Amino acid sequence: MSEPMALYLKRSLSPKALTAQRGALPASGEWVVELHESLPSTQARAKELGLAGTPRAIVAAACQTEGRGRRGRRWESPEGGLYFSLLYRPRLTSSDLPLLSLAAALAVEAAITTTAGLSVELKWPNDVLKDDLKVCGILSEAVFRDGIFCVTGLGMNLVTPSGLLPPEVGRRAGALFESLPPSETVGALWTATVLHFEGRLEQLEDGRKALLLEDYRKKCASIGRIVRVTSGGEEVAGLCLGVGEEGELLVRTEDGPRSFRVGDVIHAALG
Numbered sequence: 001m002s003e004p005m006a007l008y009l010k011r012s013l014s015p016k017a018l019t020a021q022r023g024a025l026p027a028s029g030e031w032v033v034e035l036h037e038s039l040p041s042t043q044a045r046a047k048e049l050g051l052a053g054t055p056r057a058i059v060a061a062a063c064q065t066e067g068r069g070r071r072g073r074r075w076e077s078p079e080g081g082l083y084f085s086l087l088y089r090p091r092l093t094s095s096d097l098p099l100l101s102l103a104a105a106l107a108v109e110a111a112i113t114t115t116a117g118l119s120v121e122l123k124w125p126n127d128v129l130k131d132d133l134k135v136c137g138i139l140s141e142a143v144f145r146d147g148i149f150c151v152t153g154l155g156m157n158l159v160t161p162s163g164l165l166p167p168e169v170g171r172r173a174g175a176l177f178e179s180l181p182p183s184e185t186v187g188a189l190w191t192a193t194v195l196h197f198e199g200r201l202e203q204l205e206d207g208r209k210a211l212l213l214e215d216y217r218k219k220c221a222s223i224g225r226i227v228r229v230t231s232g233g234e235e236v237a238g239l240c241l242g243v244g245e246e247g248e249l250l251v252r253t254e255d256g257p258r259s260f261r262v263g264d265v266i267h268a269a270l271g
């Protein structure tokens, strides 16, 4: 990385290009976009904006010092990644909120495929894998304050930051590119992710959740695999049968069928 990552991302992420590609402005309004060199966490900043009443915002950073992952974990966020959080106010009932994570995973998959021409897989609930290594993590959180607002954070590993990840993370982490691609590629990836996510959000808000689930089931590589699920302090193994109507993972175990609303999944190696 010869050019500082913050400058590279500033050249890559263009709020103007995002607006131009959205066509007619949806009723939900414009995104306020903030680009930062470094932040403790884009998730925390987006929540701050939400609490201050901002309707919609995208907060991006070239690195984070206190990046947050799912289930209270830390998300290592060195330079070489694209870290951003979307703040929005979904018109959804709380039972549909878990589907936002699946919506984000579908958006990332579509954006990566169309703009970078790479093939990636989804691991339930919302990890994006390339060659079995995690290249993007997604954290969707809801805040109930004068209605609901949500913050969906995405951490995309663009390139592998050599030696910057602790070994336990490094072993499972991959990267989308071998070296930083032209800034246009990352710009297109970011714009497409946001636009696809907006499309999925509209799909949910318009009551077309069945279509979203159908698409997710097609893309989810966990289905049909032997999986190990860690959830609520227990670890369960079995055959993943599918994803239910509320986004839950359905697993056939030795003790009978089980469903999981939260958890971590490991795919068993293919024989």
Ligand code: BTN
Residues within 6 Å of the ligand: 040, 041, 042, 043, 044, 064, 066, 067, 068, 069, 070, 071, 073, 075, 083, 084, 085, 136, 137, 138, 139, 153, 154, 155, 156
């Ligand atoms: C996971 O555990 O897989 C989810 C990781 C989500 C990381 C992203 S990076 C941008 C946003 N800011 C954060 O602090 N976390 C999310």
